[in-house]
Amino acid sequence: MKEFMLMEPTNLTFQELFSNGMRYAVPRFQRDYAWGLEQWEDLWSDLSTLHEEHYHYMGYIVLQRKEQYHFEVIDGQQRLVTATLIILAAMKQIQDLIDAEQDPKNNKERLDELRSRFIGSKDIVSLKVSSKLSLNRNNKRFYRSVCSQLAAPNVRGLTVTNKLVKKCFDFFYKQKIGVAGHEIAAFVEQVTSGLMFTRIVVQDNLNAYKVFETLNARGVQLSTxxxxxxxxxxxxxxxxxxxxxxxxxxxxxxxxxxxxxxxxxxxxxxxxxxxxxxxxxxxxxxxxxxxxxxxxxxxxxxxxxxxxxxxxxxxxxxxxxxxxxxxxxxxxxxxxxxxxxxxxxxxxxxxxxxxxxxxxxxxxxxxxxxxxxxxxxxxxxxxxxxxxxxxxxxxxxxxxxxxxxxxxxxxxxxxxxxxxxxxxxxxxFINAFEFYKMPSRRSSKKIRFLLAEIERFLGHEVDYTKTTLEHVCPYNPDQGWYDHFGQGANEIADRLGNMVLLTKDDLKRSTFAQKKEAYLLTPFRLAHKVAEYEEWSLKNVNLFQEWLACQAALAWRVD
Incomplete structure (x- = not known):
């Protein structure tokens, strides 16, 4: 816990993450962009409630500090990239208004401001954007093109991951963000101030791994x-x-x-x-x-x-x-x-x-x-x-x-x-087995497996998955069984010595005499052994389980 607290987790909005010259790089060999339609639709649905809720929690983002204002994104790139593509899609809608000569001066000013705040600066010669967020080796060039052109390049031979970047940009570009430039800018302001992240900054990979293990142990699945x-x-x-x-x-x-x-x-x-x-x-x-x-x-x-x-x-x-x-x-x-x-x-x-x-x-x-x-x-x-x-x-x-x-x-x-x-x-082993219990309602499959192994040792090949677990004294005995067995009936419900395997569960609360007749008509060796007893009592449950323990010691044996 101490190591985790040293990482100083801080809640920051997307705006705050990208303010004051902060720059982020997805490591060269980090996984590719992989979000799809289901995640985009879920996020868009959440964004539609921001006017009521004001904030939408985006989860943890784990960063490794490289320089004072430069970080590598250890976990959280899918969310950061998607949020940035939403802003780029909104910027494209403003560019469309400029192209249509709708309030071009103010919209140009809005576009430049959004670019400098959230995307990066343009080189005055090449007009390529030096991104605030740079991606891995498979996404970097394609993403930079989207940032520079406010359009996903429509080229052949796109990799699967860059197709997803393109589809993500296109998905949000088609949404009804606003009619006028000021409406679109207000939407971006609402989104960037409403998306909330928990930022954790670590100094090296080893501390990052400790954070991952701490959070994963708490049910927050980061990508180890x-x-x-x-x-x-x-x-x-x-x-x-x-x-x-x-x-x-x-x-x-x-x-x-x-x-x-x-x-x-x-x-x-x-x-x-x-x-x-x-x-x-x-x-x-x-x-x-x-x-x-x-x-x-x-x-x-x-x-x-x-x-x-x-x-x-x-x-x-x-x-x-x-x-x-x-x-x-x-x-x-x-x-x-x-x-x-x-x-x-x-x-x-x-x-x-x-x-x-x-x-x-x-x-x-x-x-x-x-x-x-x-x-x-x-x-x-x-x-x-x-x-x-x-x-x-x-x-x-x-x-x-x-x-x-x-x-x-x-x-x-x-x-x-x-x-x-x-x-x-x-x-x-025999001492442990003699009074072994297992909750038969929750562990029927395990018990059937164990008993089937003993059946095999006794010469009866059986597929445990095609058997049913039979309680000799019923799991919920009726009054007749209480009269016959006594109060001990409740104490043996989960004892292995009170269980055998059968093909079908037809006996239910039949008397022991009726069960014995049915057991002898089956091929199951353990049922035959139980049928040898004159009555079913706590003494005979103990005797049967003692015998069962000896067979188990032979069935599971390394000679």
């Missing part, structure tokens, strides 16, 4: 990929000796990374990617450590290529049924089942090992390793519910040894000191 890209690409081009063709290729690689992962997943990916190469870092220390990892043009270039290489692996570890797996060697097919289990229980800590192993191990060894980690995860994370902190530290040490090819087989991981220290022994 943009920040990291800006740093890496500025290092790569530090000597200004990288050909444009190579930069374009890197730019495409970066776009592919973000497209595959999405911005919300990006930080997790970079952290797991980092943690199989270097000592474990938290999210707070990630950016600083990456700067050490990629501090030269050569190492930064290699780092970007490594991110591009591992991004599809990480994305597919998150998505067991992603089509990417179908493109891999057929030996990887069993991976889907184990990854589905990890995804179901939201277990991501192993990904740092699995990413390194995918590149370092043969398919057969990778699958063996994945199974070992899956078994450990069920024991350690799901049933025993141990803290993941020590697990992350151990996984980091294992992952680095895989990455550096000290471990080349799954057995090397399984027999390592770190793995064995994490692996709960049978006695601990």
């Amino acid at each position: 990929p943009d920040l990291l890209k800006n740093y890496l690409f500025s290092v790569i081009t530090g000597k200004d000796d990288v050909p444009d063709e190579q930069l374009d290729e890197l730019d495409e690689d970066w776009s592919a990374i973000v497209d595959q992962l999405g911005e919300n997943t990006f930080t997790d990916f970079t952290r797991y990617h980092h943690n199989f190469q270097k000592r474990l870092v938290t999210k707070k220390g990630l950016f600083k450590s990456i700067r050490e990892l990629a501090d030269t043009p050569e190492s930064s270039y290699s780092y970007v290529r490594s991110l591009a290489e591992f991004a599809p692996v990480y994305a597919s570890l998150l998505s067991p049924y992603d089509e990417w797996w179908a493109l891999q060697d057929g030996e990887y097919r069993p991976a889907r089942h184990y990854l589905e289990g990890l995804k179901l229980f939201n277990i991501k800590q192993p990904f740092t090992i699995l990413m390194a192993a995918f590149k370092a191990f043969s398919p057969d060894e990778f699958i063996k390793l994945l199974r070992y980690i899956y078994v450990l995860s069920i024991r350690y994370n799901v049933i025993c519910r141990h803290s993941p902190n020590e697990q992350e530290r151990s996984y980091n040490r294992i992952a680095m040894r895989v990455f550096h090819k000290e471990f080349t087989r799954a057995s090397h991981v399984k027999n390592s000191e770190e793995f064995r220290a994490l692996y709960p022994e049978d006695s601990s």
